[in-house]
Amino acid sequence: MSDRLYDLLPAALRRRDLEAGGVLRALLDAFTGQADLVDAELARMGEDWFIETCQEWLVPYLGDLLGVRGLHPVQGVPGTAGRAWVANTLGFRRRKGTLAMLEQLSRDTTGWPAKAVEFFELLSATQNLNHLRLHRPATADLRRGEALELVDGPFDTFAHTVDVRRIGAGGRHNIPNVGLYLWPVSSYWLPKATAFALADPGTYAVDPLGADRPLFMPPRPETDIEHFAAEENVPGLLRRRPLFAELEALRAGAPPGTFFGDRPVFRVHRAEAPGDPLSEVDPVDVQVCDLTVWRRPTVAGRVAVDPVLGRVALPDGDVPDRLAVSHAYGGVADVGAGSYSRRGDLGPVLDRPVTWQLAVSVSEPPVPGEVVADVAAAVAEWNDYQDAHPGTVGLITILDSHRYAADLTASARPRVGAGARLSIVAASWPVIPDASGPPGSTVRPLGRIEPSGLRPCLTGRIEVLGTAAEDEEPGEFCLDGLLVDGDVRVVGAAPANLGALRLRHTGVVPGKGGVQVNSANPRLSVELYRCLSGPVKLPATVTSLEITESVVQQETARAIDAPEAAVSVVACTILGQTVAKELYASDCLFTQKVKIERTQSGCVRFSHVPPASLTPRRHRCQPDLALEAGGAPDAQIIARVTPAFVAEDFGHFGYAQLTPGTAPELSTGADDGTEMGVFGVVHRPQRLANLTGALDEYLPFGLAAAPLPVSPASRSEK
Known part of the structure; x- marks a missing residue:
């Protein structure tokens, strides 16, 4: 109870009110609550005058007062958020037209590192005797080996002859041109x-x-x-x-x-x-x-x-x-096994309280019941523990980026019983002071992990066996953040029963391995999320497969072989054939034929599907739309909108990335206007559109500028 208003009354009135039972005090208490609301509203109104502290719904109104142009919001790029963009507007306008400002603008609107270059500074031209530029000779000095490595790149220092082509269409060195080099590869x-x-x-x-x-x-x-x-x-x-x-x-x-x-x-x-x-x-x-x-x-x-x-x-x-x-x-993006942070993406691993945990490390000394030296030993301890404690939610954390020989087959394979879950995760397991123990003692809390900065590699086959009975709730098995140089398989003769196989942020090397189910497991669902994987092969008894923001590769055979499964594929690149019973696909690139048995159900939308594929109904797919528009022979249109990639070699920095100059039907053909396939998560078209749209306001009259994405494979980067 607050007496803020009541204490303002004279003492005599308060004494008489207490003698009368405190009726006036109760009345003022009701008023005090409303007064607190008014005070809070007044304080918030003061905060609403400033872009740093205002309410979110006021951001566009403050931006409108400044005439700020909106940007496409891109997840992970703070500069494209409304608040940050409006807050930086005045700073940009004060420095309008300067080269440093254009470089900063490029970074803020795209989220990529940037380098601004005034190409007129690199022109080979007759110099005025009153303004000699000795650092810019007209001919190249062939003794400057390091400078020669950077020719035609963002850090080029040699003079060039004039290029009359328009910048952005191949042109570079001309008086009005400003190049905004961007690095899309992280x-x-x-x-x-x-x-x-x-x-x-x-x-x-x-x-x-x-x-x-x-x-x-x-x-x-x-x-x-x-x-x-x-x-x-x-x-x-x-x-x-x-x-x-x-x-x-x-x-x-x-x-x-x-x-x-x-x-x-x-x-x-x-x-x-x-x-x-x-x-x-x-x-x-x-x-x-x-x-x-x-x-x-x-x-x-x-x-x-x-x-x-x-x-x-x-x-x-x-x-x-x-x-x-x-x-x-x-x-290119946070996909596949990587050292990037997955802190906010551990839902299927930590959505149930962890009841058993063990760490694997070659860097830390072994500690009984806490740290072991290899993955097989950790799995053996898990098997023993969950046999004695049904329904255990277990977590094996790998603490370093080591190559572990982990041939988890036969008696070494992990077993997952009824209601249990085992997750093998690349993450650190922090040591904290133990408040309940003696001074100086430490503890590793169950389930408290930090999934970043690591990329362990498991070499060999990983087999998992579900041991739940037919009338029991089957268990789950999850891999997260691992690079697997081998197969991931679900095995076991009937009545083997696993409920879910989940691979998240995992790389299963194509050509050496893939995801395969070798036993019935009629209640099994298979899920791949942000993975780079070899082929996925399911028996007729498995009826559920979900692949999201991933690459699946098997170019000489079926990349997805799920003849009786209802398959959901969202924002994926499938390098190989696809065979399934039902298909729902959105924003995908299928590079080889798709054959679906039940075409009256499901849908394929905003995707590339090769000709002669048998699919359910399609909505705004390629090359269908391009063929409808016509304008050229069919074979030429199909060739133009056929995806080509920087690399199809697993582990290459340009793996499964569309090549520069890809047809806009593919590079902007997804549902939200980004590119089809796995790297739509980067939102490349939106980033570039943000920059080109902002240049209209901040580029000085008479100059021309364009974003120039840098390919690391170019000569300037060698």
Whole structure:
């Protein structure tokens, strides 16, 4: 009870009111509640004058007062949110037309790193004697090897002849042109990831699958608003020459520079014997070189690293127990196994209280009942525990980015009983002080995990067996955040019974594995969410398959083989044939024929479906719409709207990404105007439209600007 108004009365009145039973006090208490509401409303009205504190519904009204143009909202891009865009408007207008402002505008509207370039500064032209530009000679100096690597890219410093084509349509170097280079490929930092040991002892591939993959620059933030982006501020490919030069200077006694200062672009770690902790190799002992043809360092203790191929070599006879590399790799979006954060995306893992948990790590010492050294041991403990405790909700957390030999077959396979759930997740399991224990004691709370910064690789087949009886509620099995170099299978003879198989943010390497159900499991539902996977094969007894924002690849056979299943495919890229009983598909790219048995139910909408496919009714699909519009021979139209990809090699940074110049029927053909397929989650067309729309207001008269997305595979990034 509040006496705020009652205390304002004279003491004599309050005394008489108390003698009369407090009627006046009760009345003023009712008034006090309304007064509090008025006070709160007045305080909120004061906050509503400012864009930082106003209510959400007022943001467009404040923006309208400033004449702010709306942007397409893009999830994960704060600059496209109404509040941030309105708040930055005055700052943009005060700096209108400056190159630094255009660079900042590009970053805010697209969410991608950006570099603005005035092309007239790079024109080869006769110079006035009163304004000599000695830094811009008309002819190229062929002795500047590092500068030659950057020709025709965002960091080009050589002069060029005039290009009369319009910017955005191939043109670059002309007086009115301003190029806004953008980096759509992101750089993901992966600390202390175990390298792949090749057949020749002492040689390694940084990629956990043993392929040659380039290392990326982990971008450094720009602290000054007037700062122009440099090579270290964008997620480009690492180059050998500047890294070699800096390490040579470091060995000569120079202070650390751009690439190996407080945040090295990569680090090498080694453990000499089993159980030893990883120790970092001093940068002065790292030698950057070209390992296209394998060469060994001749100086003891040296480590040779090729950042372009992602290769590492040690001197002859030097073979540590474990070699790890902290590095950045490239990717288009948060799809598949990756070191990105999945903190808000663990619903199917943590929607029930965890009752049993165990960690797997080669970096931490084993602790009974808490940490074990390999996945098979963790699964064995799970099997024993859930046999004795039916209905257990279990969680196995893998704490480091190591290559684990995890052939979970036969007696080593995980068993999931009635009402139980087992999830194997890439995540850290934090240690916190134990408030209920003695001083200094710690505990790892069940279910409290941090799913980011890790990408463990499991090599071998993973088989799961459901052991629930026919009249019991079947259990569930989930993989989250893992790279699986093998098969994921549901096995067991009748009456094997598993209720759900869920793969989330997981990569199952095509060509080596896929998702397969080898037993009846009539109540099983299979779900893939944001996965990169090999083929999915289901028996006739499994009737439910859901694939969302994923890639499924098997180009020489059926990518989806579910002859009796009702299949839901949303925002996916299917590299191979699709066979199912029923199909609901939206915003998808099917690259090979689709054959659906029951065409009177289901729907395919806003998708690419190859000709001669047998599907349920289609709505705004390609090439159907393009053929209806005509304008060219059918074969030519079909070829124009057939999807082509930057790479179809699993693990490549451009895997399953549509090539630049893809027909707009595909690049903007999804339901919400983004591209069809898995990378519609990036909302690339909306980001570019935000930038081009904003340029009309902020570009000075007489200048022309256009976004220029940078492909890491271009010459400028090699």
